[in-house]
Every structure is written in structure tokens, then in C-alpha cells.
Amino acid sequence: MHFFTRIMSNLKVSHKLYGGFGIVLLLVMIASGVGAVRFFIIHDLYVKTTILNEMNHYLDQSKMARVKYSFTFADDNIKNLNTYISQASQQKEKAKALTWEEEYLSDFKKLDQDFADYDTDLNTMKTAANAVVETAKKISQMNASDALTAFMTTLSVGADENALSTQKDTLSLLFLKLVNSTYTLQRENSEAAFNAQKQVYAESKVAYDALASSVSGDRRHVVDKFWQAFENYHQTAEQYYARLGQLKTTDVKFRATGDRMTSDIGSILQKLGAKNDDIINSSVLQTLILGAIAIVFGLLIAWSVTRQITRPIITNLKLAERIAGGDLSATVTVERYDELGQLTTAMMVMTEKLRHLMTDIRQSVYSVE
Numbered sequence: 001m002h003f004f005t006r007i008m009s010n011l012k013v014s015h016k017l018y019g020g021f022g023i024v025l026l027l028v029m030i031a032s033g034v035g036a037v038r039f040f041i042i043h044d045l046y047v048k049t050t051i052l053n054e055m056n057h058y059l060d061q062s063k064m065a066r067v068k069y070s071f072t073f074a075d076d077n078i079k080n081l082n083t084y085i086s087q088a089s090q091q092k093e094k095a096k097a098l099t100w101e102e103e104y105l106s107d108f109k110k111l112d113q114d115f116a117d118y119d120t121d122l123n124t125m126k127t128a129a130n131a132v133v134e135t136a137k138k139i140s141q142m143n144a145s146d147a148l149t150a151f152m153t154t155l156s157v158g159a160d161e162n163a164l165s166t167q168k169d170t171l172s173l174l175f176l177k178l179v180n181s182t183y184t185l186q187r188e189n190s191e192a193a194f195n196a197q198k199q200v201y202a203e204s205k206v207a208y209d210a211l212a213s214s215v216s217g218d219r220r221h222v223v224d225k226f227w228q229a230f231e232n233y234h235q236t237a238e239q240y241y242a243r244l245g246q247l248k249t250t251d252v253k254f255r256a257t258g259d260r261m262t263s264d265i266g267s268i269l270q271k272l273g274a275k276n277d278d279i280i281n282s283s284v285l286q287t288l289i290l291g292a293i294a295i296v297f298g299l300l301i302a303w304s305v306t307r308q309i310t311r312p313i314i315t316n317l318k319l320a321e322r323i324a325g326g327d328l329s330a331t332v333t334v335e336r337y338d339e340l341g342q343l344t345t346a347m348m349v350m351t352e353k354l355r356h357l358m359t360d361i362r363q364s365v366y367s368v369e
Contacts, residue, residue, distance in 0.1 A: 019301075023297060023301055027290065027293060027294040027297060027298075028294060030290065034283075034286055034287075034290065035283065035287065038279060038282075038283040038286075041279055042276060042279055042280070042283075044098070044099075045272050045275060045276045045279070046276075047098070048095060048098060048100075048272055049269060049272050049273070049276075051091050051094055051095045051098075052091075052095060052265055052268055052269050052272070053269070054091050055088050055091035055092055055095070055265060056262060056265050056266075056269075058084045058085070058087040058088035058091065059084070059085075059088050059258060059261055059262055059265070060262075061080075061084040062081050062084035062085050062088065062258070063255070063258050065077050065078075065080040065081035065084060066081055066125075066251070066254065066255070066258075068080075069081060069129065070125075070129070070247070070251055073129055073132070073133050078126065078129075081122070082122075085115075085118065085119070085122065088115075089115055092108075092111055092112075092115060095108075096108055103271070104268060104271070107264060107267060107268045107271075108268075110264045111261065111264055111265070111268075114257060114260055114261040114264055115261070117257045118254070118257050118258060118261060121250065121253050121254040121257050122254060124250045124253075124254075125247065125250040125251055125254050128243065128246045128247040128249075128250045128251075129247055131243045131246070131247075132240065132243045132244055132247050135236065135239050135240040135243055136186055136240065138236055139182060139183070139186055139233075139236055139237075139240065142229075142232060142233065142236065144175070144176070144179045144229070144233075147175070147226060147229035148172060148175055148176070148226075148229075150222075150225075150226070151171075151172065151175075151222060151223075151225075151226035151229075152168075152172060154222045155168060155215075155219055155222045155223065155226075156219065163214070164211070164214055164215070167207065167210055167211040167214060168211065170207050170211075171204065171207045171208060171211055171223075171226070174200065174203055174204040174207050175204065175226070175229065175230060177200050177204075178197070178200045178201060178204055178230060178233055178234070179233060181193070181196050181197040181200045181237075182197055182233050182234075182236070182237045184196065184197070185197050185237055185240065185241065186240065189244055194237070194241045197234070197237050198234075201230065201234045204230050205230075208223070208227045208230065211223055212224065212227070312341065312343075312344060315344065316343055316344055316347060319344070319347055319348075319351075320347065323347070323350075323351055323354070329355075331348070331351075
């Protein structure tokens with residue numbers, strides 16, 4: 001402390017003022033520098049968060065396109081699905097190009113695997129969907145009216161064969177019912193519709209067996225040929241439902257992969273959010289601490305500099321007042337070498353000269369007397 005006081009005593013007043021303001025400005029610059037660094041960190045987190053949110057947005061859009069495609073099988077929806085996945089992948093690569101801490105590397109490895117699985121599941125789903133579409137086209141291309149017309153016109157029934165005529169009409173109606181149930185299955189894509197189609201087929205089988213056992217020869221050939229149309233519809237319906245089940249399975253897996261991707265992105269966003277909160281909280285705390293330090297240092301410097309200036313001024317003022325009052329015996333020990341110390345020294349030299357002058361004047365007066 002004594003060493004600091006001696007240094008301060010030897011500095012010029014202007015240097016003390018420069019130094020005091022310089023220290024305060026230095027603290028302000030440090031606070032500004034820390035704030036700037038924190039700002040760039042927060043901006044970096046903002047950029048990363050924005051990219052990941054855009055990636056999530058495109059994934060959500062792809063999920064919506066998947067739902068539309070699974071119901072309509074429209075080419076536009078699959079094109080949109082591919083576009084959204086491509087855009088999400090671009091955002092992922094854009095995010096990976098940024099600088100990340102080591103704790104995030106494992107998360108991006110998971111995302112890479114998620115995107116690979118998502119692409120694989122998409123191709124599998126498209127294959128399953130194409131199979132369903134092909135089977136649906138096969139159903140639409142089957143000509144039920146031709147088969148029914150051929151059966152009704154070719155199978156001859158005598159006027160006295162009432163039971164046979166009833167069996168013929170029953171099988172014809174069941175055929176129409178089977179065709180309608182097949183279309184219902186294609187429209188509803190439900191287990192209930194498939195079970196209804198199987199029930200109609202079972203009823204048709206009973207009616208066919210009854211009719212087939214009642215005829216022979218060419219008429220049996222006509223009945224068997226008509227029954228082949230039943231078989232075609234039922235087998236195609238079974239194939240359609242089986243492929244529909246495969247599509248649902250791949251769709252569930254595809255949806256699960258998408259949910260996993262969303263979860264992994266959410267995990268990264270959660271880490272970024274927590275880090276952002278920590279930085280903001282620590283920035284506020286650091287700003288308060290640095291501000292408090294700057295205020296304390298400013299007050300201490302102001303007090304020290306003021307004290308270094310006002311004390312010698314007061315001493316010199318008292319010395320000047322004593323001299324003005326005619327007291328030339330006052331002495332002051334000079335302990336500083338700045339401008340104020342030099343002023344004190346000059347006043348002491350002036351006082352000493354005034355004492356000698358007064359002594360000379362007294363001696364001259366005595367000599368005259």
C-alpha cells in the first residue's frame with residue numbers, strides 16, 4: 001500500500017486522471033468483449049436451432065405426405081414425400097457443416113442412421129404400395145359382367161327344373177355380392193371388409209357345391225367355369241389384403257423411424273435450449289458482476305484520485321492563508337513530486353525567501369537606529 005501511495009504521489013495529476021479513466025474504460029471494454037463473445041455463442045446456437053427446426057418441419061411435411069400417399073397412392077404425394085425427405089437431408093448436412101461439441105457427435109451419428117433407415121423404409125413402403133396398386137388394378141380389370149352374362153345365357157334350365165333355376169339365381173346373386181364385397185374391401189381396406197368377403201365366398205362355395213351336384217356334362221362345365229370367376233375374385237381379394245397388410249407393416253415401421261428421427265432431433269434441440277439458457281443466465285450474472293466491479297473500481301479510483309488532488313490543494317491553501325496572515329514560520333514536508341508537490345515546494349521556497357527578506361529588513365532598521 002505504501003508503495004502504491006508513493007507511486008501515485010510521483011505521478012502527474014493528468015496521468016492520474018488518465019489512468020483512472022483508463023481503468024474504468026478497460027473494465028467496460030472487458031465487459032463489452034465478454035458480452036460480444038456471448039452474443040456470438042448465442043447467435044451460433046440460434047442458427048443451429050433454426051436449421052434443426054427446419055429439418056423437423058420438413059420431416060413433419062413428409063409424414064403428412066406419407067399419410068396422404070397411404071390412402072390415395074397418388075404420384076404427387078410420393079413426389080412430395082421424396083422432396084421433403086431430400087430437403088430434410090439437406091438441412092442435416094447443413095447442420096453437420098457447423099462446428100459442434102463432441103457431445104453432439106453421437107446424436108448426429110444417430111441422425112445419419114435414422115435418415116438411412118428412413119430412406120430404406122420409404123423404398124420398402126413404395127414397393128409394398130406398388131404391389132397394392134397393381135392388385136387393385138387387377139381387380140378393376142376383372143370383368144364380372146361378362147362372366148355373369150356367360151353363365152346366365154349358357155346354363156340352360158328346363159321349365160320344370162324349378163329347384164335348379166333357384167340354385168342358378170342364388171349363385172348369380174352371390175357372385176354379384178362377392179364382387180361388391182371385393183370392391184368394398186378395396187375401398188375400405190379394413191379387416192371387417194375382408195372377413196365379409198370371405199363370408200360371401202363361403203356362402204358361394206356352398207351354393208356352388210349344391211348346383212354342381214345337380215348338373216352334369218356341359219352344364220357342369222358351365223358351372224365350373226363360372227365358379228372359376230368366384231375363385232379369381234376371392235384369390236385376388238386375398239392377395240390384395242395380404243399386400244395391404246405388408247403395406248401397413250412397412251408403413252408402421254416407416255412411421256416409427258420418422259418418430260425416432262423427430263425424437264433424436266428433439267434431443268439435440270433440448271441440449272441446445274439448455275445450453276442457451278445457461279449462457280443467457282451466466283451472461284446476466286457476468287454482466288452484473290462486471291458492472292459491480294466497474295462501479296466499485298470507479299468509486300475507488302475516483303476517491304483515490306480526488307484524495308490525491310484535494311489533500312495537497314488543502315495543504316497549500318492553508319499554507320497560503322498563513323503566509324497571507326503574516327506567519328512565515330510555517331513549514332511543510334514535501335512528500336510528493338507531482339505538480340501539486342512542486343507547487344508546495346515553490347511556496348516553501350517563497351516562504352523561506354520572505355523570511356530572509358524580513359530578517360534583512362529588520363537588520364536594516366536596527367542599523368538605521
